[in-house]
Amino acid sequence: ETGVTQSPTHLIKTRGQQVTLRCSSQSGHNTVSWYQQALGQGPQFIFQYYREEENGRGNFPPRFSGLQFPNYSSELNVNALELDDSALYLCASSILSDPGNEQFFGPGTRLTVL
Amino acid sequence: AQSVTQLDSQVPVFEEAPVELRCNYSSSVSVYLFWYVQYPNQGLQLLLKYLSGSTLVKGINGFEAEFNKSQTSFHLRKPSVHISDTAEYFCAVSDPYSSASKIIFGSGTRLSIRP
Numbered sequence: 001e002t003g004v005t006q007s008p009t010h011l012i013k014t015r016g017q018q019v020t021l022r023c024s025s026q027s028g029h030n031t032v033s034w035y036q037q038a039l040g041q042g043p044q045f046i047f048q049y050y051r052e053e054e055n056g057r058g059n060f061p062p063r064f065s066g067l068q069f070p071n072y073s074s075e076l077n078v079n080a081l082e083l084d085d086s087a088l089y090l091c092a093s094s095i096l097s098d099p100g101n102e103q104f105f106g107p108g109t110r111l112t113v114l
Numbered sequence: 115a116q117s118v119t120q121l122d123s124q125v126p127v128f129e130e131a132p133v134e135l136r137c138n139y140s141s142s143v144s145v146y147l148f149w150y151v152q153y154p155n156q157g158l159q160l161l162l163k164y165l166s167g168s169t170l171v172k173g174i175n176g177f178e179a180e181f182n183k184s185q186t187s188f189h190l191r192k193p194s195v196h197i198s199d200t201a202e203y204f205c206a207v208s209d210p211y212s213s214a215s216k217i218i219f220g221s222g223t224r225l226s227i228r229p
Binding site: 045050055092101102104106 | 118146148150155156157158159160163165204206208210212214215216217218219220221222
């Protein structure tokens, strides 16, 4: 059984650029959630996708957007990057019907905005 | 709105000593509670969770936590720690009635084990 994978591992961008981060769900999972973890802080929920549609969103501006594909993989897109977007971005997959919705996390993508 | 407070940002402990990492949550409704561990340069791994039933929850790696509704706490404990337990620990909460499995995390507690 393959776990959650994310790519790339690290990424360096400059202010104003756009970035796309990718996530492959664990086999059998139909839900993907994205979190932002700034240095020294806990992860913050960005949004969740279920059946290719957004199924909940945290307190993030519209320049954070996402996609989920038929194979349940997902992308996180961030436009007009700001310095404060520098963080570890975590993807988590789960089965929406699972009580407690246990989420399995990938290793993350470290984004640095200069 | 739900929130989680981890009272200690860092906890230094000697190897083989017991440890307790404190967590309090704020919610006016029922909650699911979790403890996750994050090893350096890795994602998060679930240690244990409380959904309902027995208030004492046992997890992986010898950890356990007790749900206390009256004190709105969910403290994590281990009777004897090892060097390999050095990591960041996050307490988290979610709403059982939400259609989205949004997890709200605390700010984390860094557990450092001294030989």
